[in-house]
Each structure stands twice: as structure tokens, then as C-alpha cells.
Amino acid sequence: MKGFVNINKPSGMTSSDVVVKVRGILKRASGAKQKTGHLGTLDPLAIGVLPIAVGNATRLFDYMQEKTKVYIATFKFGETTDTLDRGGIVTCVGGKTVSVSDIESVLPSLVGEIDQIPPQYSAKSIGGRRAYDIAREGGVAELKPKTVNIRSIEIIGAPDSQIVIHNEKREMEQNEFAFRIVCGSGTYIRAIARDMAALLNTVGYMTSLCRVQSGDFLIENSVDLKEFESEPLKYLMSIDTALKEYETLTLDAIDGEKVLNGVPIRCEKAYEDRFTVSIEGQIVGIGEIKDGYMRIKTRL
Numbered sequence: 001m002k003g004f005v006n007i008n009k010p011s012g013m014t015s016s017d018v019v020v021k022v023r024g025i026l027k028r029a030s031g032a033k034q035k036t037g038h039l040g041t042l043d044p045l046a047i048g049v050l051p052i053a054v055g056n057a058t059r060l061f062d063y064m065q066e067k068t069k070v071y072i073a074t075f076k077f078g079e080t081t082d083t084l085d086r087g088g089i090v091t092c093v094g095g096k097t098v099s100v101s102d103i104e105s106v107l108p109s110l111v112g113e114i115d116q117i118p119p120q121y122s123a124k125s126i127g128g129r130r131a132y133d134i135a136r137e138g139g140v141a142e143l144k145p146k147t148v149n150i151r152s153i154e155i156i157g158a159p160d161s162q163i164v165i166h167n168e169k170r171e172m173e174q175n176e177f178a179f180r181i182v183c184g185s186g187t188y189i190r191a192i193a194r195d196m197a198a199l200l201n202t203v204g205y206m207t208s209l210c211r212v213q214s215g216d217f218l219i220e221n222s223v224d225l226k227e228f229e230s231e232p233l234k235y236l237m238s239i240d241t242a243l244k245e246y247e248t249l250t251l252d253a254i255d256g257e258k259v260l261n262g263v264p265i266r267c268e269k270a271y272e273d274r275f276t277v278s279i280e281g282q283i284v285g286i287g288e289i290k291d292g293y294m295r296i297k298t299r300l
Contacts, residue, residue, distance in 0.1 A: 001026065001034055002055030002300070004237045008166075008222035009050040015041045021225055022052045029232040039064040040185060040214055041123070045087050048166065048211035049219050056300045057239050063274070063286065063298075064242060065185040067215025068151070072165050073206055075193040076176040080203035082135070083121040084190035088205070095202035097175055100158055106199035107153050110192060115145035119190050149184035150192070156180050165210050166219055176207060216242050239300055240276070240283050247275040249287055249294065259296050260284065267294035 009018055015038045026034040037058045039051040048071075053060060078095035081088030118124050120135040124143055131141040157163035157178030162171055165178075172178060181189060190206045197204030212219040223235045255265050256279030267289050277287040277296055285296035 001030055001032075001236070002057050003239050004057055004217070004241055005052040005054065005228060005232075005235055006217045006222045006237065007050045007052055007228065008219060008224045009042050009047055010224065011045055011047050014044050015050055018050055018225070019052060022054075022228070025229050025232050026054065026236075037061065040069070042211060043085065043190075043209065045085055046209040046211065048209075049214045049217050049222055050211070051214055051217045051242070054236065057242075059298050059300060060239075060242060060286075064215055067185070067242075068213070069183055069185065069187070069211060069215075070213035071181045071183070071189055072156070072163075072178065072210045072212055073181055073189050073193070074157070074163075074170070074172070074176055074178045074208045075196065075204050076173065076207045077197055077200065077202050077204040078175045080194070080197070080205045083205075084119045084194050085206045086208070088121070092203050095197070095204075096200075098177075098200050098202065100155060100177075102200055103155060103177060103196070106196060109199055110153055110196060111150050113147055113149050116148045116188060116191050116195070117145050118143050118188055119194070122188065146186060148187040150187060151182040151184070152180075153182075153192070154180045165208065166212070170208070173207075216244055243276050243283065246286075247271055248278050248283070249275055250278045250281075253280060256280065256284070259287075259294070260299075262295070264290075264293035264295040266292060268292070 005022055007018055019036050019038050023034060023036040034054055035058055037053050039053055042050050077098050079093040080091055082091050120141055121132045124131040126141045134141045157172050159172050159174050159176055162169055163178045189209055193204045193206045228235050258265055275287050276283050277285050285300045286298040287294050288297040
């Protein structure tokens with residue numbers, strides 16, 4: 001069994017909790033233990049797209065990390081919490097009221113390749129310990145900035161307005177704004193709330209987060225855990241679902257047998273980057289070419 005399940009993660013569960021749940025469902029459905037893993041963590045309070053890889057699809061983790069992510073997030077300004085989200089303890093109240101024009105004036109500084117410091121309550125490893133463990137003990141982790149790619153931030157909701165987040169209506173509170181954020185992997189949305197507030201000379205935190213896209217996985221094509229449990233095999237997507245953008249090299253049975261046995265074969269065609277290798281219509285791996293010879297880099 002191999003492929004992907006596009007789970008719509010509920011609030012209150014960790015990404016690891018969802019993986020364990022999916023693994024158990026697939027084991028009961030197939031009668032055998034299945035290897036599973038998620039393709040990008042969502043915070044426990046967040047909802048939305050959480051792709052789960054099954055079987056050999058877990059070998060595509062590094063490739064999936066390069067995919068674009070899209071989020072709908074709400075930030076509240078004028079107060080903040082220790083975790084930079086609504087699940088934390090309020091640590092500061094009384095900052096200024098901001099406007100749409102205020103926010104628009106600082107957005108250019110937050111878009112592009114920027115250095116972002118992860119939140120204190122994050123899973124970053126510091127000397128073999130998680131940053132959130134240090135924070136829970138009252139300590140301060142020394143977190144280094146990491147370059148992330150934020151492609152765009154768009155204001156889609158302001159105070160006293162109503163927005164729809166995955167079919168649910170939400171009223172914006174005072175000093176609360178909604179954003180559509182397009183970014184690369186490794187970006188902390190909570191940190192954007194913190195840094196945006198700092199540029200506005202106030203404080204802020206993330207009040208909600210919904211991932212609506214992770215690469216080729218969209219929220220409109222996702223399934224909640226209850227639906228998945230009722231018909232798990234129905235929602236198992238083929239392994240090539242996440243490989244649509246790659247060119248494909250199709251081999252006949254003879255050359256296919258060679259590469260599957262680790263024998264490089266001559267390849268005259270030039271590829272810009274990675275490509276999939278198909279043998280008689282079935283994708284078997286990610287290929288690479290060196291010195292005119294092709295081999296399978298990642299076996300699927």
C-alpha cells in the first residue's frame with residue numbers, strides 16, 4: 001500500500017496524533033501495519049490540510065518540503081501571549097489600535113526571503129532539547145534566525161467584518177485582521193504575527209490558522225478523520241498525486257529491469273531538474289542524470 005491521504009486536521013490534535021490515527025485506520029482496513037508520516041507539521045490549534053504519506057510515499061518527504069504552502073490566518077494586535085497564539089498565557093495588554101493602512105505600510109518588509117526567528121514555543125532543537133520544553137521551564141532558548149520565503153501576504157479581513165474560513169463564518173474582533181499568506185516550508189505563521197506587530201510598534205499574536213494548500217493538496221479535496229475512517233481505501237490517493245509538476249521518463253520492461261536493479265542506463269534527453277521514472281505506465285521512482293546516465297535516486 002502506498003500513496004497519500006489528504007487529511008483536514010481538526011483543532012486540538014497534534015500532527016503526530018493524526019498520523020497515529022491514520023496508521024491505525026489503515027492497519028484495520030488492510031490487515032497489515034502501514035508506514036505513515038505527515039508532510040509538514042501543523043500546530044495543535046491549527047486546522048486544515050495535513051498530507052499523510054503512506055508506504056513508499058514517505059520517501060518523498062524532502063521533495064514535498066519544497067512545495068508552496070497557503071494559509072488563512074488571523075492576527076490580533078495590542079496584546080500578545082507567551083506562545084504567540086490563542087492557546088498561550090497573555091503576557092502584554094494595552095498596545096495601540098492599528099488600521100489597514102498601517103498594516104499595508106509594513107507588509108513589504110515581511111515579504112520575500114527574510115530571516116525569521118522561530119517562536120520560543122517551537123519544536124526547534126537546542127542542545128538536544130526542544131525549545132518549547134525550555135520555555136515551559138521558564139527559560140529562554142537561543143534561537144538562530146532562519147531564512148524563509150514568504151511569497152505574499154494579503155489582508156482579507158478587518159475588525160467588524162466577517163470572513164469565511166473553510167465554510168465557517170468568523171467575526172473579526174477589535175484590532176483583529178485576517179490574512180492570506182503564501183510561503184515556503186519552514187515558515188512560522190505565529191512569528192509573522194510577532195514581527196508584523198513589532199513593525200507596527202505594538203504586540204500581537206495569532207488567533208487562528210487554517211492551511212488551505214500544501215503543494216498539490218487542497219483543502220477542498222481533503223477529508224476529515226471521521227469520513228476517512230468510514231471508507232479509508234476510498235481516500236487513499238495515488239503516489240503520483242504529488243508529482244504532477246515533474247516530467248516523466250517512460251522506460252520499457254528491459255531498461256526498467258536494469259534501473260530497478262541499480263544499473264544506470266544511457267539517457268540522451270536533458271531534464272531541467274528532477275523527473276519521475278515510469279515503467280510501462282507505473283511510476284517507480286525519482287530519477288537523476290549524471291554524465292549522460294540515468295539512475296533512480298529515490299525508489300517508490
